[in-house]
Amino acid sequence: MTVSQPLEPSLPVLDPRTSLDVAAARNLATTTKSAPQMQSITSRWLLRVLPWIQADGGVFRVNRRATYALGDGRVQFISEGDQVRVIPQELTELPLLRGFEDEAVLTALASRFQQREYAPGEVMFSSGSPADTVGLIAHGKVERLGDGLYGEASSHGIIADGDHFGGEVLADATGSWEFTLKAVTAVTVLLLSRQAFDELNGEAGGLRAHIQRRSAEAARPQNEHGEAAIDLTSGQDGEYQLPQTFVDYELSPREYELSVAQTVLRVHSRVADLYNKPMNQTEEQLRLTVEGLRERQEHELINNRSFGLLHNADLSFRFQARQGAPTPDDFDELLSLVWKDPACFLAHPRTIAAFGRECTRRGVYPQLSEFFGHQVPSWRGVPVLPCNKIPMSRTRTSSVLLLRTGMESQGVIGLHQTGLPDEFQPGLNVRFMGIDEKAVISYLVSAYYSAAVLVPDALAVLENVEVGREG
Numbered sequence: 001m002t003v004s005q006p007l008e009p010s011l012p013v014l015d016p017r018t019s020l021d022v023a024a025a026r027n028l029a030t031t032t033k034s035a036p037q038m039q040s041i042t043s044r045w046l047l048r049v050l051p052w053i054q055a056d057g058g059v060f061r062v063n064r065r066a067t068y069a070l071g072d073g074r075v076q077f078i079s080e081g082d083q084v085r086v087i088p089q090e091l092t093e094l095p096l097l098r099g100f101e102d103e104a105v106l107t108a109l110a111s112r113f114q115q116r117e118y119a120p121g122e123v124m125f126s127s128g129s130p131a132d133t134v135g136l137i138a139h140g141k142v143e144r145l146g147d148g149l150y151g152e153a154s155s156h157g158i159i160a161d162g163d164h165f166g167g168e169v170l171a172d173a174t175g176s177w178e179f180t181l182k183a184v185t186a187v188t189v190l191l192l193s194r195q196a197f198d199e200l201n202g203e204a205g206g207l208r209a210h211i212q213r214r215s216a217e218a219a220r221p222q223n224e225h226g227e228a229a230i231d232l233t234s235g236q237d238g239e240y241q242l243p244q245t246f247v248d249y250e251l252s253p254r255e256y257e258l259s260v261a262q263t264v265l266r267v268h269s270r271v272a273d274l275y276n277k278p279m280n281q282t283e284e285q286l287r288l289t290v291e292g293l294r295e296r297q298e299h300e301l302i303n304n305r306s307f308g309l310l311h312n313a314d315l316s317f318r319f320q321a322r323q324g325a326p327t328p329d330d331f332d333e334l335l336s337l338v339w340k341d342p343a344c345f346l347a348h349p350r351t352i353a354a355f356g357r358e359c360t361r362r363g364v365y366p367q368l369s370e371f372f373g374h375q376v377p378s379w380r381g382v383p384v385l386p387c388n389k390i391p392m393s394r395t396r397t398s399s400v401l402l403l404r405t406g407m408e409s410q411g412v413i414g415l416h417q418t419g420l421p422d423e424f425q426p427g428l429n430v431r432f433m434g435i436d437e438k439a440v441i442s443y444l445v446s447a448y449y450s451a452a453v454l455v456p457d458a459l460a461v462l463e464n465v466e467v468g469r470e471g
Contacts (some may be wrong), residue, residue, distance in 0.1 A: 041291050044298050045385040045417040048372060049344055050414035050451065051406050052426065058258045062452055074162030077138045077190075084138045084191055086110050094167045096214045101453065105207050107282065113190040118183040127180040132194040134166045140187030141320055144179040158184065158320035160464070169194055169262050171215045188418075188471060193247055220340050256307055256415055258448045261296045265289050265430075269439040284432065286443070292313070293447045300449070301414070302346075302389040307450050308348075309401055310390070314456035324466035326355040326400060328364055331379045337460035343408050344371075345384040346401040348392055352377065354467045396468035404458045412456040415450040429431055 028298050062220070075090045078080065088106040091097050102104065113136065127146065137159060144156040156179055168175065171292050200207070265285055272282050305311050317337050327385065328348075332396055334343060347355070356377070359366055369378035377384045382402070392398045404411035418425030424430040427449055433442040 008337065010157040013412075016225045033278065035300060038291060039287055040295055042295065042298075042388055043386065044294060045344070045415070046298050046346060046387060046389075047294065047303055049385070049403075049405055050412065052414040052416050053407065055256075055258055055415040055417050055450070057449070058417060060256045060452055061253050062256070062449070062454055065249060071319055075136050076162065077136075084188055084190065085137055086113055086138075094164060094170070095166055095187065096170045096211050096216065100210045101205055105200070107212055109192075109197070109207075112196040112200060113192045116189050116191050117340050118189065120183055120184045120185050122125045124181040124187070124189070125181060129173045129177055132170055134164070134169050135181075136164045136192075136198070137161060138188040138190060140189075141184040142187055142189075143182050143184050145182055146179050151365060153180075155322070158322065160320045160406065163322050167382055170197060171211055171457045193431055211337075229367055241332065243340040256450045256452045258415060258417060258450050259300060259304065260446055260448050261293050261300065262444065262446045263289060263293065264433065264440055264447055265443040266388040267441050267443075269435060269441055272441060282441075286424075287444070289398050289445050290425065290428065290447075293445060297447050297449050298387070299389045299450050302387065303391065307452070309403070309453075309459060310399060310461065312451070313401075313459045314453075317456055317460040318463055319460075319467045320463055325358050326351055326462065326465040326467075327358045328355075328362065328379070330400070330462050330465070331355070334400065334460050334462055335380055335382070338402045338404055338457060339455065341404055341411075342382050343405040343411065344403065345379065345382060346387045346390065346403070347384060348388060348390045348398045348467070349386040350396075350467045351390070351398045351400060352386055353464060354465070355384070392467065395466075397464045397466055400462040400465060402460050402462075407454070410454045412451060412453050415452060420448070 037070065075093050076087050077090075078085045078087060088103065088110040091106050091110060092100055113469075115138075118140075124135075124142065125131075141158050141160045141163055142163075143158055143166075145153045147153065148155050165181065267282050267285055275281050300308060302308050302310055319333060319337075321327070322333075331345070334345070356366065365386065366377045366379050368375045368380075369383050371383045371385075372377075389401055390401070405413065407413060419426070420428045420429040422429045422431045422444075428445070429448040431444045431445050431446070435441050
C-alpha cells in the first residue's frame with residue numbers, strides 16, 4: 001500500500017521584468033522602411049557616356065564618304081570530328097571574291113582547300129618567301145612578325161578564328177610574304193595553293209573576270225581608310241592647273257531603326273488604393289520596372305546582333321589579346337586604334353580585376369580619374385568603366401571595348417526619340433491600358449533606343465581576354 005505525500009502549496013511566479021518588454025513595445029512603434037531594393041541595378045555607365053541623339057521617325061541614317069574597301073569579314077567552317085571544311089558561300093568574305101555569286105564555282109573552290117595543323121611556336125610562312133597560298137584560320141591564334149628597325153622581331157598583330165591571309169594571291173602570284181606568320185597556339189588552317197586556284201580559274205571565266213574587276217576597284221585612288229580620295233594640291237609656285245575633284249558618298253548608307261524593350265506592369269486596384277503609405281505602391285512598382293528596362297537597354301546596346309557594340313565594331317578594329325590575360329600592351333593597342341579623343345574603356349568587372357593583376361605583376365599601377373563625380377581607374381588618362389553586360393564565357397574569356405563618343409567627334413552615339421505620348425523619361429513612356437474585370441490596372445512600359453557607330457575608328461574591341469589566367 002502506497003502512502004501519498006501531502007502536496008506542497010504552489011508559489012507565485014515572480015516577473016523578473018522591471019519595464020516594458022522591447023518586443024511588446026515594437027508593436028506600438030512606427031517602423032522605418034526602405035524603398036524596395038533590387039540587386040540587378042548597376043551603374044549603367046554606357047547609358048551615361050553615350051550622347052543621346054533624337055531619331056525622328058524612328059530611323060537614323062549614317063551617311064559616309066564612298067569607300068572602296070572590299071570587305072575583310074570572318075570565314076565560317078563546318079567541322080566533322082577532326083576534319084574542317086569551309087562553307088563555300090563564306091569564301092565571298094575574301095576581298096577579291098566579295099559579291100561573287102556562282103555557287104557551283106565557290107563549291108569547287110572550297111573543295112580545293114587542304115587542312116593543315118601547326119604546333120605552338122611553329123613558323124607557317126617566312127617573311128620574304130614567295131606568297132603563293134591563301135590561308136583560312138579555322139582555329140587558333142597566329143602572330144604576324146616583321147623586322148624592327150634594329151633587326152629585332154616586331155609584332156604586327158594577332159589573327160585568329162575566322163581570319164584569313166594571302167587573299168591577294170588570287171590576283172597576283174608574283175609577290176612575297178611581308179610578315180612571318182607564326183602559330184601562337186595550336187592552329188588549324190585551310191590552305192589553297194596558287195596552282196590549285198589556277199586550275200579552277202582556267203575553267204571559270206566568270207571568276208577570272210570578277211577578280212580582275214575587284215582588283216581594278218581596289219586600285220582606285222583612296223586614302224589610308226579606304227575612302228575615295230579627294231584630289232588636292234598645295235605649295236604650288238606659279239600658274240599650275242588646279243585639280244578638280246568632288247567628295248563621293250556611299251550610295252546605300254546604313255540606317256539604324258529604334259529598337260524597343262517593353263513590358264506590361266499590372267497592379268491590383270485595391271493595392272493601388274489602400275496601401276500607399278509611406279510609399280506609393282504604383283510608383284515603386286513603376287520605378288523597379290523602369291530600372292529593369294534600362295538594364296535590358298544597356299544589355300542590348302552591348303550585345304544586340306544588329307546594333308550592339310560588340311557586333312557593330314568594324315572587323316579591322318578587332319584584335320586578340322597578345323598573351324591571353326588583359327595586359328597594358330593590349331590596352332595600348334586599343335588606344336592606337338581609337339586614338340582620336342577616346343572617351344572610355346568598357347570591361348567586365350572581372351576583366352578589370354585581371355587587368356589590375358597584370359599591372360601589379362609588372363609594377364605598373366593605373367591612376368584614378370574623376371568621372372561623373374566618381375573616382376574610377378584609368379589607363380593613360382582614359383577611364384576604365386565596369387560593365388557586367390559584356391559577356392563572360394564558360395572558359396572565363398571576355399572582351400574590352402574602347403570608344404569615342406559624340407556627333408562632333410564622329411564617334412559612337414545613342415539613339416532615342418523624345419516627346420513620346422505619356423513620356424515618363426526621355427525615350428521611355430508609360431501608357432495606361434485599362435482595368436480588367438478583376439480590377440487589375442495595366443500599364444504598358446516601353447523604352448525605345450539604338451546606337452550607331454559613325455565611323456569605324458570610333459570603336460575597337462579586344463577579344464578573348466583570359467580573365468582567369470594568372471601571370
